[in-house]
Amino acid sequence: MISRRSLLGIGAIGAAGAAVHPRAEQAAQLLGRIGADESAPAGWNAVRDAFDFAHAAAPRIPMNAANLTPESAPVSEAITRAARHLNLDASFHHRLLFLKAQRQRLATLLRVHLGIEHPSSVAVVRNTTEANAIVINGLALSAGDEIVLWAQNHDTNYLSWHYRNSDRGCRCVTVETPGQPRDDQQIVDAFLAKLTPATRVVSFSHISNVTGLRLPAAALCAAIRSYNPRIFIHIDGAQSWGAVRLDLQALDCDSYSASAHKWLAGPRELGLLYVRPEWIERLQPSTVGYDYAIEYPEHGLPSDAERFALLGQRNDAQLAGLNTALELQMNWNPDRIEARIAELGLQLRQRLAGAGFRLVTPEDRRYALGVTVVDLGVAAGEVVSVFRRLYEVHRIYGAYIHGRKVYCDDRPPDTPVEHLYLRLCPHIYNTPDDIERVASILHTELHR
Numbered sequence: 001m002i003s004r005r006s007l008l009g010i011g012a013i014g015a016a017g018a019a020v021h022p023r024a025e026q027a028a029q030l031l032g033r034i035g036a037d038e039s040a041p042a043g044w045n046a047v048r049d050a051f052d053f054a055h056a057a058a059p060r061i062p063m064n065a066a067n068l069t070p071e072s073a074p075v076s077e078a079i080t081r082a083a084r085h086l087n088l089d090a091s092f093h094h095r096l097l098f099l100k101a102q103r104q105r106l107a108t109l110l111r112v113h114l115g116i117e118h119p120s121s122v123a124v125v126r127n128t129t130e131a132n133a134i135v136i137n138g139l140a141l142s143a144g145d146e147i148v149l150w151a152q153n154h155d156t157n158y159l160s161w162h163y164r165n166s167d168r169g170c171r172c173v174t175v176e177t178p179g180q181p182r183d184d185q186q187i188v189d190a191f192l193a194k195l196t197p198a199t200r201v202v203s204f205s206h207i208s209n210v211t212g213l214r215l216p217a218a219a220l221c222a223a224i225r226s227y228n229p230r231i232f233i234h235i236d237g238a239q240s241w242g243a244v245r246l247d248l249q250a251l252d253c254d255s256y257s258a259s260a261h262k263w264l265a266g267p268r269e270l271g272l273l274y275v276r277p278e279w280i281e282r283l284q285p286s287t288v289g290y291d292y293a294i295e296y297p298e299h300g301l302p303s304d305a306e307r308f309a310l311l312g313q314r315n316d317a318q319l320a321g322l323n324t325a326l327e328l329q330m331n332w333n334p335d336r337i338e339a340r341i342a343e344l345g346l347q348l349r350q351r352l353a354g355a356g357f358r359l360v361t362p363e364d365r366r367y368a369l370g371v372t373v374v375d376l377g378v379a380a381g382e383v384v385s386v387f388r389r390l391y392e393v394h395r396i397y398g399a400y401i402h403g404r405k406v407y408c409d410d411r412p413p414d415t416p417v418e419h420l421y422l423r424l425c426p427h428i429y430n431t432p433d434d435i436e437r438v439a440s441i442l443h444t445e446l447h448r
């Protein structure tokens with residue numbers, strides 16, 4: 001749990017000015033929000049101060065949230081404190097008491113943060129990869145069934161389906177979408193064109209990690225439902241949990257996967273899988289071991305999402321970090337977080353376009369958020385050296401992209417040069433000055 005002091009220091013964002021979403025208000029009451037109103041810039045500076053990198057003598061500036069964010073200091077402190085507390089007494093008795101309190105807190109936070117009625121429809125797993133795998137392996141599918149996948153899915157939600165389906169004889173169908181969408185209908189139509197009476201599953205990333213395209217998820221779910229309400233809709237939320245104000249119930253998907261170590265700035269190696277209650281018992285868990293209470297399910301699998309969290313002994317202290325990350329998000333206010341990421345992302349894209357670079361990410365702000373992918377218009381070797389200089393000289397880190405693959409090292413991929421792009425993902429710990437700096441560095445580096 002975050003301390004009163006840390007709340008006072010960084011907690012005023014949600015209170016500043018504009019209308020507060022009812023769910024944020026509910027959470028604020030829940031958390032007993034404290035702290036005086038501040039102007040937004042001062043508030044965002046305080047948010048940055050919650051991250052250790054901001055206090056380094058020569059900070060390394062993160063712009064790689066699509067891959068991994070630094071944990072905020074309150075999250076790291078909560079994990080360390082919980083680990084030490086558990087080390088004082090590692091008995092069953094003590095751990096179960098700790099878990100009971102943390103899990104009750106988590107249930108309340110997840111209900112509010114995800115916009116779901118039943119927290120028991122969420123399993124805490126390791127990461128998005130594991131959550132995707134539970135859906136891919138757990139659905140009862142057979143030969144001839146069709147799985148419709150977005151071409152921009154992460155490989156854990158694309159190639160993983162292909163591997164699994166090579167055994168069971170299902171057919172994977174790929175949907176391409178326009179690079180610069182005109183409207184929601186154009187995207188919806190691209191998906192609808194691939195649906196057939198054999199379609200059993202449609203699975204897509206909420207926001208692409210390789211182009212930054214943000215799909216109109218609610219419109220897509222509604223269109224798929226009206227085509228055939230029995231189609232299972234999976235959303236990979238690796239790029240939306242912690243970046244977008246979520247209302248999974250309104251979104252109307254059947255499952256949603258995410259990682260805490262991306263936009264939530266939460267603990268590493270924790271993620272979630274939400275499954276709509278009516279589907280839970282129709283999905284087989286990948287692992288059947290002990291639950292969080294260290295009980296093996298001898299008399300049948302749980303009927304709630306716990307059936308996907310039978311993963312044996314866990315690193316319980318991480319739950320304290322997850323609760324802290326969620327409390328911070330609710331206190332900072334998910335609506336404001338989303339608006340801030342949108343503002344920084346837009347600033348970055350406008351500056352890059354103004355400097356003459358071609359954006360791979362949609363220019364229309366409805367179809368983009370923070371993930372920003374840019375074509376520097378130079379050969380692969382030069383992209384890699386810019387990427388390296390950004391880190392080594394200018395102390396800013398992002399990633400570079402080829403197709404569905406993300407690279408963060410200095411080995412250029414063995415592929416055609418014109419398709420190697422730079423990815424920068426500003427988040428709430430970045431400032432408009434960071435954006436100005438990175439844009440002007442790229443301008444100077446490439447127009448020398």
Ligand SMILES: Cc1ncc(COP(=O)(O)O)c(C=O)c1O
Pocket residue numbers: 066067127128129130153154156157205207208209236238239259
């Ligand atoms: C859309 C998407 N799905 C899944 C993943 C895998 O995430 P993790 O490594 O946290 O399991 C990523 C990672 O970047 C991603 O961007």
